[in-house]
Amino acid sequence: MSAMDLFKIFISAALVDNIILARYIGLCPYIGMSSNVANSLGMGMAVTFVMVLASIATWALWNFIFVPLGLEYLQIMVFILVIAVLVQLLEAILKKTVPNLYQAMGIYLPLITTNCAILAVTFFGVDYNYNLLQVVVYSIGVALGFTIALLLLAGIREKLRFSKVPQFYQGYPIVFISTCLLAIAFMGFKGLVK
Amino acid sequence: MKEFWDCFKNGIVGENPVLRLMIGLCSVLAVSVRLENCLFMGAAVIFVLTGSNLVISAIRNFVPNEVRIPIFIVVISTFTTIVDLVMKAYLPALSEALGVFIPLIVVNCIIMARAEAFASRKPVILTIADSLGMGVGYTLVIAAIGVVRELFGYGQFFYHQIFPSSYQGMMIMILPPGAFLLIGIYIALLNHFHRRDNL
Amino acid sequence: MKNIWRIALSLTVVCVAAVFALAVVNSVTQKEIERRSEEELEKALQRIAPFAQEFKKWETLPEAQDSIKDLSILEVYEALQEGKREGLVFRVSTSGYGGPIILLVGISEEGKLTGMEVLEHQETPGLGSNIESADFLNQFIGKSLIDPFEINRDIEAISGATISTRAIVRACQGLASYWEEVREQ
Known part of the structure; x- marks a missing residue:
């Protein structure tokens, strides 16, 4: 496994197959948490943290316990429970040990349990038959792509406040139209990784 | 009976989960390239929504408040897995087309939100009405998007050619940007009519 | 408590x-x-391989020489007719525009393509996804492996999807040299 392959996985996870703009996963926090740049940065950090930890935890469980025991059909239930437990643990640990970080991303943590992006990444990690290193690189890439998309939209929305939007396009409609344009821009990355 | 009907209608018009509450969007946009996919996705969501909320409502008096969320998750993921396994076994082509979005029903916010807000508080009969209403509301929106995307993207309706075969197909409708564009337009239209009614 | x-x-x-x-x-x-x-x-x-009644999977795959670029051989099946080998079917993976393309390709003993099918791909819908269409794939069937496989000479490219077309053509060329190596086994 060369560094080049890892780099390819990283780039295609972050840009080419951007989890929001190309795969439509994780739209709820994307729409909900993008009203300003500070919020979206906090959410992005929290997602990155949980996504990497969750991928490692589910990858280990899957390869060392579920596949050997032939319990693949419990995948959905176990993965979602692992994420839920992880989020609870993380919240408790951060509160005690790193209060500053908890201040910055604490309020976003409970929202993450039902974030489909996290669950999807854990599924893809085992689907693609990645090894541990690849899973880590992949999940960091996806999380970065998520944060980029969130930040871009937040930037647009902050500017939109000063623009004249037709009355019935105000609110969500114009957000989706902006997303449409962002998605077109991201299509330019297709074919980047071979 | 009237109460039953009101609960049902609420999910379709008043609090349509997709267009009004902005939840459950991922699968709506992802699978709506073909109308057939939309209907099966809708059916899967209705099954999981109704099944799990029925169970949650039935056991609501025995579940201690502290662990209600984990129990909801276990119940919902059980129903999701059932749908996933059954689809893989009997409808392999569709299961391929819907891909990860079937397992992702488990984190579909509609289901968790309804379990928390409705099923864990109300009797079984009303829960069924509410779940069916929400599910049908979801299916209508996804089908409305699917019909436009399939028609303009492929020139087809349920795989039947509608436009002349020389029609090239609007690429954007099949690709992600088209989905975002359409849902934006739909919400704008809804806003428009809603506001006019209120005047 | x-x-x-x-x-x-x-x-x-x-x-x-x-x-x-x-x-x-x-x-x-x-x-x-x-x-x-x-x-x-x-x-x-x-x-x-419509002529075969039985298929036998090869347990071990012969190592390919590095002449095959971007092509990985996943599985090889022997197509048997009345117990006699009449051709080979290869399951191969090549890299397209949007990701790997998995192909199933049949080659007869005389070195002719007997059939080709796209099993999986992630090409752009509406453009590259046309590699699945019968119009495109039928061009390959019946061709001999010594044919040049050149786009716009003996293979007509899909408009707007040159890279996807090239991926399939390259897979055929790679497979030709691999077939040459393993045919005697």
Whole structure:
């Protein structure tokens, strides 16, 4: 496994197959948490943290316990429970040990349990038959792509406040139209990784 | 009976989960390239929504408040897995087309939100009405998007050619940007009519 | 303290019920899924090499020389007619525009393409996805491996999807040299 392959996985996870703009996963926090740049940065950090930890935890469980025991059909239930437990643990640990970080991303943590992006990444990690290193690189890439998309939209929305939007396009409609344009821009990355 | 009907209608018009509450969007946009996919996705969501909320409502008096969320998750993921396994076994082509979005029903916010807000508080009969209403509301929106995307993207309706075969197909409708564009337009239209009614 | 027991009990009951329900469903669907995927493969092989009655999978794959670029051989099946080998079917993976393309290609003993099918791909819908179309794939069937496989000479490219076309053509060229190496085995 060369560094080049890892780099390819990283780039295609972050840009080419951007989890929001190309795969439509994780739209709820994307729409909900993008009203300003500070919020979206906090959410992005929290997602990155949980996504990497969750991928490692589910990858280990899957390869060392579920596949050997032939319990693949419990995948959905176990993965979602692992994420839920992880989020609870993380919240408790951060509160005690790193209060500053908890201040910055604490309020976003409970929202993450039902974030489909996290669950999807854990599924893809085992689907693609990645090894541990690849899973880590992949999940960091996806999380970065998520944060980029969130930040871009937040930037647009902050500017939109000063623009004249037709009355019935105000609110969500114009957000989706902006997303449409962002998605077109991201299509330019297709074919980047071979 | 009237109460039953009101609960049902609420999910379709008043609090349509997709267009009004902005939840459950991922699968709506992802699978709506073909109308057939939309209907099966809708059916899967209705099954999981109704099944799990029925169970949650039935056991609501025995579940201690502290662990209600984990129990909801276990119940919902059980129903999701059932749908996933059954689809893989009997409808392999569709299961391929819907891909990860079937397992992702488990984190579909509609289901968790309804379990928390409705099923864990109300009797079984009303829960069924509410779940069916929400599910049908979801299916209508996804089908409305699917019909436009399939028609303009492929020139087809349920795989039947509608436009002349020389029609090239609007690429954007099949690709992600088209989905975002359409849902934006739909919400704008809804806003428009809603506001006019209120005047 | 009493409360703790209630919590533990309710969680256990729900989990056990859920796992039990899933185990039952799984035991039914598991067999069906396996049966179907075997059947699918058998059918696909049959379409690729219609002359064969039986297929035998090679347990070990001969190492390919590095002349084959971007092509990985996943599986090889012998197509047997009345117990005699009449051709080989290769399951190969090549890299397209949007990701890997998995192909099933049949080659007769004389070195002619007997069939080709796209099993999986992630090409752009509406453009690159046309590699699946019969119009495109039929150009390859009946061709001999010594043919040049050149775009716009003996192969017509899909408009707007040169890279996807090239991926398939390259796979054929790579497969030609691999076939040359392994045909005697």
